[in-house]
Amino acid sequence: MTVPAPSQALLVTLLDPAQRADPYPVYRQILDGGPLQMPENNLHVFSSFADCDEVLRHPASCSDRLKSTTAQRAIAAGQHPRPFGTPGFLFLDPPDHTRLRRLVGKAFSPKVVKALEPDIAAMVDGLLDEVAEAGEFEAIADLAYPLPVAVICRLLGVPIEDEPKFSSASALLGQGLDPFIAFTGESPGAEERLQAGLWLRGYLRDLMERRRAEPADDLISGLIAVEESGDQLTEEEIVATCNLLLIAGHETTVNLIANAILAMLRHREQWTALAADADRAPGIVEETLRYDPPVQLVGRVAGADMTIGEARIPKGDTMMLLLAAAQRDPGVTERPDDFDPTREAIRHLAFGKGPHFCLGAPLARMEAAVTLSAVTRRFPRARLAGEPAYKPNVTLRGMASLPVALS
Numbered sequence: 001m002t003v004p005a006p007s008q009a010l011l012v013t014l015l016d017p018a019q020r021a022d023p024y025p026v027y028r029q030i031l032d033g034g035p036l037q038m039p040e041n042n043l044h045v046f047s048s049f050a051d052c053d054e055v056l057r058h059p060a061s062c063s064d065r066l067k068s069t070t071a072q073r074a075i076a077a078g079q080h081p082r083p084f085g086t087p088g089f090l091f092l093d094p095p096d097h098t099r100l101r102r103l104v105g106k107a108f109s110p111k112v113v114k115a116l117e118p119d120i121a122a123m124v125d126g127l128l129d130e131v132a133e134a135g136e137f138e139a140i141a142d143l144a145y146p147l148p149v150a151v152i153c154r155l156l157g158v159p160i161e162d163e164p165k166f167s168s169a170s171a172l173l174g175q176g177l178d179p180f181i182a183f184t185g186e187s188p189g190a191e192e193r194l195q196a197g198l199w200l201r202g203y204l205r206d207l208m209e210r211r212r213a214e215p216a217d218d219l220i221s222g223l224i225a226v227e228e229s230g231d232q233l234t235e236e237e238i239v240a241t242c243n244l245l246l247i248a249g250h251e252t253t254v255n256l257i258a259n260a261i262l263a264m265l266r267h268r269e270q271w272t273a274l275a276a277d278a279d280r281a282p283g284i285v286e287e288t289l290r291y292d293p294p295v296q297l298v299g300r301v302a303g304a305d306m307t308i309g310e311a312r313i314p315k316g317d318t319m320m321l322l323l324a325a326a327q328r329d330p331g332v333t334e335r336p337d338d339f340d341p342t343r344e345a346i347r348h349l350a351f352g353k354g355p356h357f358c359l360g361a362p363l364a365r366m367e368a369a370v371t372l373s374a375v376t377r378r379f380p381r382a383r384l385a386g387e388p389a390y391k392p393n394v395t396l397r398g399m400a401s402l403p404v405a406l407s
């Protein structure tokens with residue numbers, strides 16, 4: 001790759017771990033510069049709300065990475081197109097995307113999610129009981145992480161006792177979404193991620209065989225029953241779907257809960273207000289999704305020649321959408337850098353838009369609202385006990401630790 005032009009250098013800056021605590025000034029610089037088009041790299045980076053919104057809704061936007069010119073070139077050079085096997089439906093297009101999404105859609109519908117609320121509230125209370133005994137807590141390890149991982153494990157039928165086994169593989173696969181290849185042409189840690197991905201698929205395949213022998217009341221058993229009843233999906237597709245749901249179900253929600261706790265503790269009046277009135281929780285959740293989103297960027301491939309705003313994108317080129325920048329677009333949100341859950345309209349793309357709109361959005365919103373109202377009510381005088389530390393992740397950006405004192 002040649003020496004980066006100034007605009008490209010900003011993208012490389014974004015990858016620097018030193019930016020992780022506060023990447024927003026760099027996002028703003030990128031937004032102010034307009035779309036970054038690097039035709040020689042077959043890459044186009046959008047950061048305004050209007051452009052990101054348009055790409056997500058555009059009928060020619062594809063999610064199957066094999067349709068990209070760069071992937072086709074790699075295949076032509078002898079690389080294996082899909083070393084993990086078939087991808088989860090997040091990375092598929094119709095008709096496969098539609099078919100697989102429909103098969104699991106019901107399990108995450110608002111009605112089903114609503115029925116889970118009492119159980120989830122009890123799980124949160126259990127975690128907070130443990131915190132109360134200790135007198136201080138580490139918001140990630142003690143609350144924001146254990147809740148979503150327990151919930152998605154229970155829904156899928158993955159034994160929670162196995163969490164120590166799959167947690168590092170899941171974390172590494174989450175890091176695989178970082179745009180190193182697109183922005184620099186290099187992919188540090190790719191071999192380790194490949195091994196983690198193969199291990200997790202093997203683990204899920206074994207679990208599937210156990211459920212096939214002994215079905216339970218969970219999603220894996222449900223998908224096996226569908227597989228056995230006809231030709232609606234294959235065994236490999238079940239593994240890929242469970243793999244997607246397991247990772248998407250917790251590597252993101254942990255960051256929504258933690259980012260909201262941090263934002264409220266930095267705007268202390270919001271913590272106190274929520275402690276006094278649980279009805280404020282949805283506003284806190286939506287503003288956190290806008291202000292500090294758990295998924296900072298998503299990608300698409302142009303399935304045909306496209307025009308977005310004034311930018312022309314040839315078929316096969318990759319488009320990166322910097323959602324975290326778009327959600328602070330001053331053309332759409334007044335005072336975008338203020339955390340203000342009371343603003344009249346909170347506009348964000350934190351769950352995406354269009355056919356790939358987050359399947360787990362109702363679940364994530366409910367888990368976060370229940371957790372945040374419970375933690376503020378239980379510990380109304382909590383305060384930050386130190387600075388947060390961030391994980392290296394760019395795309396699924398989030399904290400590794402967040403120390404909180406209870407009084």
Ligand code: HEM
Pocket residue numbers: 089090091101108244245248249250252253256293294295298299349350351352353355356357358359360361363364
């Ligand atoms: C705060 C938490 C969450 C955030 C911010 C989030 C964000 C997103 C985003 C931005 C997308 C779209 C990606 C794209 O268009 O390329 C997405 C898709 C998806 N999410 Fe979530 N997600 C969250 C929680 C969850 C949970 C709890 C689940 C569990 C079921 C989940 C499952 C999925 C699935 C299966 C997709 C793929 C949908 C499709 O391709 O049709 N997510 N999520």
